[in-house]
Amino acid sequence: MKKRVAIIGATGIAGQQFLAALPEHPDFEVAALAASSRSAGKNYLDALREPSGAIGWWCDEELNETYAQMPVVDAEDFDAASVDIVFSAVESDAAKTLEPRYAQTTPVVSTASAFRYEDDVPILIPGVNNAHAALLQKQQTARGWRGFVTPIPNCTTTGLAMTLKPLHDRFGVRGVVMTSMQAMSGAGRRGGVLGLDAVENVIPFIPGEEEKVQRETQKILGALGDSGIEAAQFPVSATCTRVGVLDGHTEAVFVATKEACSVEDAAQAMREFDGGLSGLPSAPDPLIFLHEDPFRPQPRRDRDRNNGMTTVVGRLREEGALGAHGVKYVLVSHNTKMGAARGALLVAELLMRDGFIR
Amino acid sequence: MKKRVAIIGATGIAGQQFLAALPEHPDFEVAALAASSRSAGKNYLDALREPSGAIGWWCDEELNETYAQMPVVDAEDFDAASVDIVFSAVESDAAKTLEPRYAQTTPVVSTASAFRYEDDVPILIPGVNNAHAALLQKQQTARGWRGFVTPIPNCTTTGLAMTLKPLHDRFGVRGVVMTSMQAMSGAGRRGGVLGLDAVENVIPFIPGEEEKVQRETQKILGALGDSGIEAAQFPVSATCTRVGVLDGHTEAVFVATKEACSVEDAAQAMREFDGGLSGLPSAPDPLIFLHEDPFRPQPRRDRDRNNGMTTVVGRLREEGALGAHGVKYVLVSHNTKMGAARGALLVAELLMRDGFIR
Amino acid sequence: MKKRVAIIGATGIAGQQFLAALPEHPDFEVAALAASSRSAGKNYLDALREPSGAIGWWCDEELNETYAQMPVVDAEDFDAASVDIVFSAVESDAAKTLEPRYAQTTPVVSTASAFRYEDDVPILIPGVNNAHAALLQKQQTARGWRGFVTPIPNCTTTGLAMTLKPLHDRFGVRGVVMTSMQAMSGAGRRGGVLGLDAVENVIPFIPGEEEKVQRETQKILGALGDSGIEAAQFPVSATCTRVGVLDGHTEAVFVATKEACSVEDAAQAMREFDGGLSGLPSAPDPLIFLHEDPFRPQPRRDRDRNNGMTTVVGRLREEGALGAHGVKYVLVSHNTKMGAARGALLVAELLMRDGFIR
Amino acid sequence: MKKRVAIIGATGIAGQQFLAALPEHPDFEVAALAASSRSAGKNYLDALREPSGAIGWWCDEELNETYAQMPVVDAEDFDAASVDIVFSAVESDAAKTLEPRYAQTTPVVSTASAFRYEDDVPILIPGVNNAHAALLQKQQTARGWRGFVTPIPNCTTTGLAMTLKPLHDRFGVRGVVMTSMQAMSGAGRRGGVLGLDAVENVIPFIPGEEEKVQRETQKILGALGDSGIEAAQFPVSATCTRVGVLDGHTEAVFVATKEACSVEDAAQAMREFDGGLSGLPSAPDPLIFLHEDPFRPQPRRDRDRNNGMTTVVGRLREEGALGAHGVKYVLVSHNTKMGAARGALLVAELLMRDGFIR
DSSP states (O other), X not given: OXXXXXXXXXXXXXXXXXXXXXXXXXXXXXXXXXXXXTTTTSXXXXXXXXXXXXXXXXXXXXXXXHHHHSBEEETTTOOGGGSXXXXXXXXXXXXXXXXXXXXXXXXXXXXXXXXXXXXXXOOOOTTTOGGGGGHHHHHHHHHTOSSEEEEOOOHXXXXXXXXXXHHHHHHOEEEEEEEEEEOGGGGOSTTOOBHHHHTTOEEOXXXXXXXXXXXXXXXXXXXXXXXXXXXXXXXXXXXXXXXXXXXXXXXXXXXXXXXXXXXXXXXXXXXXXXXXXXXXXXXXXXXXXXXXXXXXXXXXXXXXXXXXXXXEEEEEEEOOSSSSEEEEEEEEEOTTTTTTHHHHHHHHHHHHHTTSOO | OOEEEEEETTTSHHHHHHHHHSTTOSSEEEEEEEEOTTXXXXXXXXXXXXXXXXXXXXXXXXXXXXXXXXXXXXXXXXXXXXXXXXXXXXXXXXXXXXXXHHHTTSEEEESOSTTTTSTTOOOOOTTTOGGGGGHHHHHHHHHTOSSEEEEOOOHHHHHHHHHHHHHHHHHOEEEEEEEEEEOGGGGXXXXXXXXXXXXXXXXXXXXXXXXHHHHHHHHHTSEEETTEEEOOOSOEEEEEEEESOSSOEEEEEEEEESSOOOHHHHHHHHHTOOOSOTTOTTOOSSSEEEOOSTTOOOHHHHTTTTTTTSEEEEXXXXXXXXXXXXXXXXXXXXXXXXXXXHHHHHHHHHHHHTTSOO | OOEEEEEETTTSHHHHHHHHHSTTOSSEEEEEEEEOTTXXXXXXXXXXXXXXXXXXXXXXXXXXXXXXXXXXXXXXXXXXXXXXXXXXXXXXXXHHHHHHHHHTTSEEEESOSTTTTSTTOOOOOTTTOGGGGGHHHHHHHHHTOSSEEEEOOOHHHXXXXXXXXXXXXXXXXXXXXXXXXXXXXXXXXXXXXXXXXXXXXXXXOOXXXXXXHXXXXXXXXXXXXXXXXXXXXXXXXXXXXXXXXXXOEEEEEXXXXXXXXXXXHHHHHHHTOXXXXXXXXXXXXXXXXXXOSTTOOOHHHHTTTTTTTSEEEXXXXXXXXXXXXXXXXXXXXOTTTTTTHHHHHHXXXXXXXXXXXX | OOEEEEEETTXXXXXXXXXXXXXXXXXXXXXXXXXXXXXXXXXXXXXXXXXXXXXXXXXXXXXXXXXXXXXXXXXXXXXXXXXXXXXXXXXXXXXXXXXXXXXXTSEEEEOOSTTTTSTTOOOOOTTTOGGGGGHHHHHHHXXXXXXXXXXXXXXXXXXXXXXXXXXXXXXXXXXXXXEEEEOGGGGOSTTOOBHHHHTTOEEOOOTTHHHHHHHHHHHHTSEEETTEEEOOOSOEEEEEEEESOSSOXXXXXXXXXXXXXXXXXHHHHHHHOOXXXXXXXXXXXXSEEEOOSXXXXXXXXXXXXXXXXXXXXXXXXXXXXXXXXXXXXXXXXXXXXXXXXXXXXXXXXXXXXXTSOO
């Protein structure tokens, strides 16, 4: 029996990415599509039609024909009890009011940031902090919900936390400096990056992004104790920039470690990294791929490895400017796949396997 | 009386940039153009003609008509004694044999890396290490030359050293982490970056670049003593990447300082930075411009400030991951103007003022 | 005595281009800036500040400091009688109500399309149809205005009509086929082209553009008679596309002529083309520049010739598919300079010289 | 039994595209890889290694591991009799001497232009001119070969001829005007388009391209009679430009027809177009897809439809400037898939089915 899932914010670019990933999913079937009142009452394809005549479907994958004909309901009126899982891809403001409502009856896996920093809310990256899922039970108890809200992190955090995890486990991270070169798809389409700004240029500021990366990385790599998650104590310093790339965030990472950590040690730690996801349909193998070509990873050429679920690392070198020991490297992580919709599916798969979603 | 100058490697992209900058120069007149034997014997415009019919003049500025009609001589045969200053824009291999030959009679200001790491050779950035010019006298004595060879740094070093200088003077730099997003023009045209690699992509590796930046920054910010330049002792760790930008290197810089250094302190140090270049024709005012717009500097919009001679800084923030004190920021520096031909002109102007070129 | 001019829609990208061009204009001084009620009451620099902290000044030229401090008035309340000339850079809807109001007292030169197709309104391209200005007197009489409204054409029409003019005069145009590759700046910033659409792509449709080009070209190259302008009778067929270029429209033009027209004839006609603008401050010399390099014109390299006022033509070849005689060529025309603000200034200069503005 | 095939020029970008397409091919197995003497003697992966350490595999598809370990033989020494089919992806100069040698024993399907214009050589586009294959028998007789050489057309011709075919069959084509916006991959990597030229630009000239398109289109749409192919008599006039797109040629086509041809008629002709390829493994269904979204086709979004084998058409409109009847439209055709390696595979599949390859 497949789980019946709903996509909230289905017409937006994040919602579309769920619909691009779901047609062949072995465990989930799309039971409902919800969006704002503007789209409600239309079928999905009609809801995508723009006044100009354009059809606003923006994924590389073709729109599934069954979904195209499904009715879109108003997210305000949607009865979450009618489905087994809610995938929420709405803006943060809408998430604040909608997600708690749905969570009264139903697990909500969300790409929105609205609840990420609440004490009883984990930010799950499958493979990195699976154990944090236990916090969801506290959340249910504390809030009196039968469901819960579990957000995934900001898409820039995902690759960083993923690659720090094996280093932190073996050598202890002492400090991190990171500069990102982020793709335009991270900004979406409404209010998205203009061609006039992106072409032949770098935009050195993404409002709010650096704070998210710093805070979320520390929380994700923190330890779950009786009193909740104790954030990791090492500093994370980030400069987040936007470049004229469509998909795939590139990050130049400099890590100081507590223990001595040669390049070979670090490579081995990353290669052997096993997030305990074996058998989950969306889990990539490996989670981290170490590229031997010194000119890789490149976002355009490496973002799609294993359906965009593998983080690709290259240029692993010794690092000495931050502390006595450490390494530096470059990573590419697909911001709209592992970093968004497909990553959220993987969270749901993990929670099913571990009994948090039944 | 204007100084008579020769451009060696005049047909290459670096040589062209000299010719783009010189027509209105108050102190220099172009007396000779030299290039490889392939071009020798033609006039300059004909030497630029390609087999396809294209005219290989690549600067935004129109080619000066007088230069267009000048004969090109073979760099191997060029008599440097016939001019007052040689500007060398040849590849490093050619520089190794040509520049010492010219230096027997004539000062050579070079964009090539061939001599940068010799003990009796300064790497001058006007405004940053003017005093290092004194080393040229040692060089003349030691080598028995009437002229000398003085290279400018790698174009990625220029903006970094320029912005570190006021911080180092006031607060003492303890360590530097830098990620560059470099323009394609840095790679030139022969063997240059392909559109197939640059478009919608980031290339995370530029062979040899990081080592140059680290070594040159330490030498430039070092102290000249009796036994030569003692390199600065702080570590510099760099990841150099290429992005699809035409001109202008962007660098995300993280600096740890010895003394406490608030954002306001650092801003003041940069704003007040005076390199002692007042009156030199190519010297920009200011050397460092601090942008108040949080979305700046951007390479396309900020590279040309003051003819591409000013380093533009923005996003100045506190930095704590590398040490107790510090700041981080983003800079844009024009790699083919301040970082190449126009920067070399400025070196020559400084050396004239200070009596090293007469 | 300089003419006092007002810029309406001063905060938009088209309005800004007027302000980028005016600081050094010998005959015009900026007396008033008007915009929507949102900006009214602020000084100009404050009106450009965006909620994000960005300063929304988008021209390459620095913002003039005097203009930065000028108050912005509400376009609805602006008293056009207080100035000698109104330059209108508002959207077409706003133009419909605002421009007739201003025209009661004052000449209005407009970049908006609102009045282009009215029978008593010429679409002036200086150098191409100077004589059409006489229609403005009919307009004044018919409408009882002391001023008038005179729009410039769509930016894609400008280069096409400019290059057809010398061919039409000498050989008679029988038919035109044109494919444009247009710059993103033509779409402006509000609702502008997204990076996600423009990067590594071609967008083959610009709503309304082809109709404008066809209709305006025929009107501009038509003859002014007693009963108004009789549009030229030759068919114009256009496909207008958008490419990831910042500024400068490229057009591949195929022309059938009535008379025999060799490539050399056509080249001569273009080279000798004299629009009768000699002495006007913004008039380029020449109006049409014929490039000998077969790889030119290129928008990035040719758009700025003579401050973006010259149309650059290349690849002039024989054309036989449309009719017995003809030529084909590629042109580049700067869409926001000759095709917008600076072109409007040139219209005003022409109308002053010819006595329509006193 | 699969046919044993050899790829000549296997290390080049065109050769790689064959290897990207072949791993899952039901009828072909790769029996030999040949390249220049520089690569001969290495295994394929080693032959791809560049001095910089980069691995020069440029396709989106991962390199097949079996091919990676295959030896590369010298194309000069390759014994074509050892395979059933030769796919040649060498430069035109090399093709001139190599292909006739191979053809003595073995059918050669080539992407090179060397033999396209010989009287006894068809230029096959499956679905468009299947019947021209009969000319191969004449070629064999005349040249005394057991095999033959059959080139595919220039990649810009493919989409044009494909879309003209149903119009020519039903309405008779009288004349064609076409402007292309071509992808950079068409120029390959050696001597390929530089980022410095392609970014934020249009290059309006591709040497030799327009002549190829004109000549090949006429030959392909010509009739095979007793004395060979009589080229179609309608004029084809083309302007070929290069834009900063990675893959996928966009063409704006204007067609005059002999018979009346409404937009609906033309759409129906294209939709109903059946090239007689049913059952061939690489044949797309449909050959031509008509897009209803007015903003399509776009090269980035439409090039990969049906593995890059379908030509996507949009913006079908009435055309009147070239003649009394006609239509205009925009097409996107994948230049390195249908227009190169995969198109050549489809030719071989067709020739097998029709008995020319046994």
